[in-house]
Amino acid sequence: MGKIVTSASMSLDGYISGPDESGFEHLFGWHQGGDVEFSAADPRWSFRTTEASAGHLREQLAGTGALVVGRRLFDVTEGWGGNHPFGVPVFVVTHRKPDDPPFPGGPFTFVTDGVESAIAQARQVAGGKDVGVAAGQMARQALAAGLLEEIGVDLVPVLLGGGIRFFDTIADAPVVLGAPRVIEGNGVTHLRYPVR
Amino acid sequence: MGKIVTSASMSLDGYISGPDESGFEHLFGWHQGGDVEFSAADPRWSFRTTEASAGHLREQLAGTGALVVGRRLFDVTEGWGGNHPFGVPVFVVTHRKPDDPPFPGGPFTFVTDGVESAIAQARQVAGGKDVGVAAGQMARQALAAGLLEEIGVDLVPVLLGGGIRFFDTIADAPVVLGAPRVIEGNGVTHLRYPVR
Numbered sequence: 001m002g003k004i005v006t007s008a009s010m011s012l013d014g015y016i017s018g019p020d021e022s023g024f025e026h027l028f029g030w031h032q033g034g035d036v037e038f039s040a041a042d043p044r045w046s047f048r049t050t051e052a053s054a055g056h057l058r059e060q061l062a063g064t065g066a067l068v069v070g071r072r073l074f075d076v077t078e079g080w081g082g083n084h085p086f087g088v089p090v091f092v093v094t095h096r097k098p099d100d101p102p103f104p105g106g107p108f109t110f111v112t113d114g115v116e117s118a119i120a121q122a123r124q125v126a127g128g129k130d131v132g133v134a135a136g137q138m139a140r141q142a143l144a145a146g147l148l149e150e151i152g153v154d155l156v157p158v159l160l161g162g163g164i165r166f167f168d169t170i171a172d173a174p175v176v177l178g179a180p181r182v183i184e185g186n187g188v189t190h191l192r193y194p195v196r
Numbered sequence: 197m198g199k200i201v202t203s204a205s206m207s208l209d210g211y212i213s214g215p216d217e218s219g220f221e222h223l224f225g226w227h228q229g230g231d232v233e234f235s236a237a238d239p240r241w242s243f244r245t246t247e248a249s250a251g252h253l254r255e256q257l258a259g260t261g262a263l264v265v266g267r268r269l270f271d272v273t274e275g276w277g278g279n280h281p282f283g284v285p286v287f288v289v290t291h292r293k294p295d296d297p298p299f300p301g302g303p304f305t306f307v308t309d310g311v312e313s314a315i316a317q318a319r320q321v322a323g324g325k326d327v328g329v330a331a332g333q334m335a336r337q338a339l340a341a342g343l344l345e346e347i348g349v350d351l352v353p354v355l356l357g358g359g360i361r362f363f364d365t366i367a368d369a370p371v372v373l374g375a376p377r378v379i380e381g382n383g384v385t386h387l388r389y390p391v392r
Contacts, residue, residue, distance in 0.1 A: 011370075012347075012349065012363065012373065012389065013210065013361075013362075013363035013364075013366060014209065014210040014361075014363070018369075018370065019369075023370055026370055026372065151208075153208065155351075155387075157372070157373035157374060157375060157376060157389050158370050158371065158372050158373060159363055159366045159369055159370060159371040159373070160366075160369055160370050161365070161366035161367075161368075161369025161370065161371070162369065165209075165210075166209075167208065167209035167210070167355055168209075169357070170209060170355045170356075170357035171357075172357075173214075173215075173355055173356055173357025173358065174207075174214065174219055174222055174354050174355065174356050174357065175354065175355040175357075176222065176353070176354050177208065177353035177354060177355070178353060179353060179382070179383070180353060180385060182378065182380055182385060184378055186375070187375070189376060189378060189385075189387065191351075191385065193208070193353050
């Protein structure tokens, strides 16, 4: 069975978004880090990066069967315009279902009974592949529930000085992780830590 | 001429000390990560780690000619018992010189006119080697003054959930760093980022 994983591009000082939703040109600069093309099913998500980073992304894309995301991420991205670039079912954890759910017929299911329920539903449809959990708050809740099995950090050489942290208010700390798999890109160090 | 550098063992969630000065057994677990002996001039600082980490430490030790540290670090370590394990001159940045400076004849010089002055004095005696700046607050001040040339992070696979952050209140963010040198240890990923 697939794993429950989270991953994010993170600045060296721990932010997945800079102040006032700034800094993405730095956090995702590695998406233009080379001349090897990477394309998701969705043509909007196509860019040129290093062979190492492209291989890493291809593996992530091929290994992911469903996603669990927070309502905030869904709203900020405006529902990825109706379809997540990964092209998989997306379970949106929310306190309250929208009265008029956007993108009917799209991949989105609104879940009001928490991240554990959303992960269980995502597992059902993931076809044995991984379930990706995003962003930080959802990942921390999955970690606290003992469900998270891998933490991926795409560590970017920039200090953003403020914004939204990937790791904040970790329950039950210290949490000891396993040794990471390390892949060096251009403008990024990909780190994948197993949760013990 | 040597560089102005800082480095620290940091948890994946950004802490160089856990809550209430806890977590050091995790942050420095890699000091017992293998069977290759590393010894500083000072026999108190001797441990067994991987060949990769030992080589990294030997290089750091041999390359460091003087240190600039904050008063807090000096006090917390109780002046390293009178001599820093690196065996080099140490400039302690403080608001007020102690009335009765500890360890007379020791390597410590108390500097009351700020980190820039301390770095200038350290450079004078570093014999062309690097000047190490510690800990976080001193490093951030050196960065803000445009003096810091390298940031080293010994990234440890643990989430500490609280404590003292290495990077906090960065002035003039975003600060774009260069590509890191990456060395994989056991229980640590050594990352060395040039400041541009």
